[in-house]
Amino acid sequence: MxxxxxxxxxxxxxxxxxxxxxxxxxxxxxxxxxxxxxxxxxxxxxxxxxxxxxxxxxxxxxxxxxxxxxxxxxxxxxxxxxxxxxxxxxxxxxxxxxxxxxxxxxxxxxxxxxxxxxxxxxxxxxxxxxxxxxxPCQIMADLLTVIERGFALPGLQVAWLGDGNNVANSLIEAAGLMKFKVRIGGPAGYEPNAGFIDQARAAGGQVILTQDPVEAARGAHVIVTDTWVSMGQAGGEKHIAAMQPFQVNAALMAHAAPDAMFLHCLPAHREEEVTNEVIDGPHSAVWDEAENxxxxxxxxxxxxxxxx
Known part of the structure; x- marks a missing residue:
């Protein structure tokens, strides 16, 4: 087959x-x-x-x-x-x-x-x-990077900040398969695909949706984001305005676990979905993630x- x-x-x-x-x-x-x-x-x-x-x-x-x-x-x-x-x-x-x-x-x-x-x-x-x-190939690289940093997948706490896009869908799918928790922090109307959420929950993964970025990030081992407007996506200005509270910056990272890591599939719109201080800082694993x-x-x- x-x-x-x-x-x-x-x-x-x-x-x-x-x-x-x-x-x-x-x-x-x-x-x-x-x-x-x-x-x-x-x-x-x-x-x-x-x-x-x-x-x-x-x-x-x-x-x-x-x-x-x-x-x-x-x-x-x-x-x-x-x-x-x-x-x-x-x-x-x-x-x-x-x-x-x-x-x-x-x-x-x-x-x-x-x-x-x-x-x-x-x-x-x-x-x-x-x-x-x-x-799915991006999430395979992300999981590899998480393991390299010493985290076990079962019981892992992951926070996704921003648009519920294709990468978020595959991350949720992985949560069900590998038994970890994902908190999705994003504005109303920009949630991930409901089918992926239902599938992950049925498989034993924990998926929590919140419109509070701090709630999403609190205690997380991994903070993940992506560009707010994907390639070819319409409605850019409205989209970006809705995403502003979900920027990953130093203040938000402070709510994550002390040894938390930051991931981004790249390319990044610096100072938009993530600040330079975070993507170039000690929590960032984006270059390992890209290589992986x-x-x-x-x-x-x-x-x-x-x-x-």
Whole structure:
């Protein structure tokens, strides 16, 4: 059966834990190596990943490309505007063609239904590099960073501040799978997807919604935020005005646990959703988090391709 990674639930809690352990081991094994040196076991030698980008990207593009190189494989970058997909070829036909030529497909797109259709017709694994609904690869990197900082996932207290967007949805999904608590602090009308909340609660995760940023942050081990206006999102000025009380600044961080860490998937709008004092301060783990996109995604690729 083809292993698609459209959501964290596709892998499940036990396999997420296995992927994170694999990522930790692989990262440690190549400490101080040149970035393009292939892992000793070269598990994806001879494999190629097609990467389809319908949204701008820095971390997703570089991390997946370098992940394939370090695993011994290679990657093809496909900009939607320069492919037949961007000129009206159906998603189904694109899936059929790519399945004959590559070993896996990663797509970064808007409508989540598009990636579901791609996976339905593809005969090779499809990996969610981001949709408007979810961003599971980002949360894999976040969980890896949390573990590296010495926190256990069961019982972890996480605070999300700001817009209930795709990253927030996947964070909530992770709370259910890995049994931790998430407090979502944001204005009314900007809550995360209700389906993710219901699913996480049913699986044993704790999800609390509040319009009080201090209540969200109080005692948290991890404080997470994201840009207030996502790529291509309308209503920017109104959106930003509603989010102002949820800025992550030193005063808000003071309500978190003393050893709390700050995460942001980047790019950051400095002095908007987060102040320079926080993102450049001692609580920040954003640069480890960004690097961990590479290490976590290597293990996602190995799982999807049946090597883990």
């Amino acid at each position: 083809t292993r698609h990674f459209l959501s964290l639930t596709d892998a499940g809690g036990d396999m997420i834990a296995a992927m994170l352990n694999d990522a930790i081991d692989r990262k440690a094994a190549r400490k101080a190596w040149p970035k393009a040196q292939v892992d000793a076991d070269a598990p994806l030698a001879g494999h190629v990943l097609a990467m389809i980008f319908e949204k701008n990207s820095t971390r997703t593009r570089v991390s997946f490309d370098m992940a394939m190189r370090q695993l011994g494989g290679s990657a093809l970058i496909m900009e939607a505007g320069s492919t037949q997909l961007g000129r009206g070829e159906t998603v189904a036909d694109t899936a059929r063609v790519l399945s004959r030529m590559v070993d896996a497909i990663m797509i970064r797109t808007d409508d989540h239904a598009k990636i579901e259709e791609l996976a339905h017709y593809a005969e090779v694994p499809v990996i969610n590099g981001l949709t408007d609904l979810s961003h 996109r590479l290490h976590a995604q290597k293990s996602v690729l190995l799982w999807a391709l049946g090597k883990l």
